[in-house]
Amino acid sequence: MSYDTLTFIWFVLLGVLLVGYSILDGFDLGVGILHPFVAKNDQERRLVMNSIGPLWDGNEVWLVTFGGALFAAFPVAYATVFSSFYLAFYLLLTCLIGRAVSLEFRSKVHSARWRNVWDIGFFLSSFTAAFLLGVAGGNVMAGMELGAKYHYEGSLLSQVYWYPLMVGCLTVSLFALHGGIFLYLKTEHDLQARLKRAITPLFYIFASLYCLVTLATWWHVPHATENISEYPVLWIVPILNALAVLNIPRAMHLGKPGYAFFSSAMVILALASLFSVAIFPNFMLSTIDPTYSVTLQNARSSAGTLQTMLIIAAIGLPCVLSYTVIIYWIFRGKVKLDPHSY
Numbered sequence: 601m602s603y604d605t606l607t608f609i610w611f612v613l614l615g616v617l618l619v620g621y622s623i624l625d626g627f628d629l630g631v632g633i634l635h636p637f638v639a640k641n642d643q644e645r646r647l648v649m650n651s652i653g654p655l656w657d658g659n660e661v662w663l664v665t666f667g668g669a670l671f672a673a674f675p676v677a678y679a680t681v682f683s684s685f686y687l688a689f690y691l692l693l694t695c696l697i698g699r700a701v702s703l704e705f706r707s708k709v710h711s712a713r714w715r716n717v718w719d720i721g722f723f724l725s726s727f728t729a730a731f732l733l734g735v736a737g738g739n740v741m742a743g744m745e746l747g748a749k750y751h752y753e754g755s756l757l758s759q760v761y762w763y764p765l766m767v768g769c770l771t772v773s774l775f776a777l778h779g780g781i782f783l784y785l786k787t788e789h790d791l792q793a794r795l796k797r798a799i800t801p802l803f804y805i806f807a808s809l810y811c812l813v814t815l816a817t818w819w820h821v822p823h824a825t826e827n828i829s830e831y832p833v834l835w836i837v838p839i840l841n842a843l844a845v846l847n848i849p850r851a852m853h854l855g856k857p858g859y860a861f862f863s864s865a866m867v868i869l870a871l872a873s874l875f876s877v878a879i880f881p882n883f884m885l886s887t888i889d890p891t892y893s894v895t896l897q898n899a900r901s902s903a904g905t906l907q908t909m910l911i912i913a914a915i916g917l918p919c920v921l922s923y924t925v926i927i928y929w930i931f932r933g934k935v936k937l938d939p940h941s942y
Contacts, residue, residue: 601907603903603906606903606906606907606910607896607897607900607906608896609906609910610669610673610674610900610906610909610910611876611880611896613669613673613913613917614666614669614670614673614674615872615873615876617662617665617666617669618662618666618872619868619869619872619873620662621659621660621662621663621666622733622868622872623778623865623868623869624655624658624659624662624924625656625659625660625662625663626730626774626775626778626779626868627652627775627778627779627781627782628652628655628656628659628699628726628779629699629726629727629729629730629775629779630726630730630775630776630777630778630779630780630782631648631649631651631652631726631779631782631783632699632722632723632725632726632727632779633723633726633727633730633772633775633776633779634648634776634779634780634783634795634798635648635649635719635722635723635726636719636720636723637798638780638783638791638794638795638798639791640794642712642715643937644791645715645719646707646937646941646942647787647791647935647937648783648787648791649703649706649722649942650935650937650941650942651782651783651786651787651935653703653941653942654927654930654931655927655928655931656699656700656703657700658923658924658927660696661920661923662920665920669909669913672901672905672909673900673901673905673906673909674883674896674899674900674901675899675901676750676894676898676899676900677883677884677894677899679750680746680750680752680883680884680894680899681740681883681884681894683751683752684744684746684752684754684884685736685739685759687756688732688735688736688756688759689736691728691732692728692729692732692733694725695724695725695726695728695729695732696725696729697725698721698724698725699721699722699725699726699729701718701721702718702719702721702722702725703722703942704942705718706718706719706722706942707941707942727772730768730771730772730775730776731768731769731771731772732768733768733771734764734767734768734769734770734771734772735759735760735764735765735767735768736764737764737767737771737875738763738764738765738766738767738768739759739764740875740879740883740884740885741763741767741817741821741824741875741878741879742763742764742820742821742887743821743823743884743885743886743887744759744884744885744886744887745758745886745887745888746884746885746886746887746888746892746893746894747886747888747889747892748892750884750892750894753888763816763820763821766809766812766813766816767813769809770806770809770810770813773802773805773806773809774806774810774864774867774868774871776802776805776806777799777802777803777805777806777848777864778861778864778865778868780795780798780799780802781799781848781852781857781860781861781864782861783795784796784799784857785857785858785861786934786935787934787935788934796852799852799860800849800852803848803849806845807845810845817878821878823878823885824878825878827877827878827880828877834877837870837873837874837877838870838874840866840870841867841870841871841873841874844863844864844866844867844870845863845867847859847860847863848860848863848864848867851863880896881895881896881897882894882895882896883895883896883899
């Protein structure tokens with residue numbers, strides 16, 4: 601197998617890991633975002649939290665695996681990305697820890713004030729984590745101020761201008777919609793009815809931001825369509841993306857929430873695919889000088905390393921997939937509270 605083929609395979613595998621994390625932890629974050637708005641009493645808040653209770657930590661495995669694979673396969677990209685987004689990723693890690701702590705500590709003390717504090721922490725950590733992921737993606741799409749030797753010349757303030765903020769808002773709305781449909785599948789009675797009413801406005805918010813970000817990308821990030829223009833067959837990705845978006849309200853109207861959840865997962869997959877198509881063959885595009893960009897070629901490990909990692913991935917990835925499928929099968933159905941629940 602050629603060096604370039606190995607490099608491309610690992611680019612695709614990184615995309616698979618990132619998509620897996622976005623779909624699985626995306627609804628976890630969405631549940632946290634909706635938590636204070638759809639749950640009206642303590643029992644409902646516990647139901648909302650326990651809908652992801654057995655799942656959230658396993659879903660984060662995909663993010664950890666993505667980070668490890670990026671470090672081993674493309675060490676230059678790993679170093680550049682993490683150094684450029686150091687403060688943002690530090691805050692993201694704090695949010696992921698905050699979500700875990702909120703879940704674990706909420707029911708340790710039977711006090712309304714104590715539980716309210718952790719409910720707020722659960723919401724803020726989920727919302728901020730989703731927003732930061734979108735902001736980081738928006739910056740990578742548009743390009744960043746990379747100088748010689750891949751040194752980031754910008755600042756935190758230069759990462760929070762209008763375009764990444766719009767992408768951050770889009771990510772929050774998408775995860776909230778994804779989480780709302782998941783909660784609808786996991787709940788019953790009044791809470792489920794309330795969620796059904798909330799899904800329609802959530803969809804309109806997401807669809808509006810989706811259109812705005814699409815137009816903004818065409819105007820602000822012209823290089824995002826270069827690969828699609830060169831390879832017209834790639835138009836299938838945005839077309840399928842639009843169809844998946846439109847199928848969400850259709851599936852809910854037909855009374856097929858599982859189909860709607862599948863459609864929202866496909867929206868995440870399509871958006872991640874569009875992101876990959878837009879940045880290829882770069883990991884980070886320099887707005888100072890294109891020669892300073894981090895590409896697949898200048899960021900990759902040796903051919904021997906990529907070959908060895910591919911063998912490990914062929915063994916490890918099925919294990920991760922099997923674990924995920926088994927856990928979701930065991931905890932299928934409506935969420936119920938018991939003495940061991942959060």
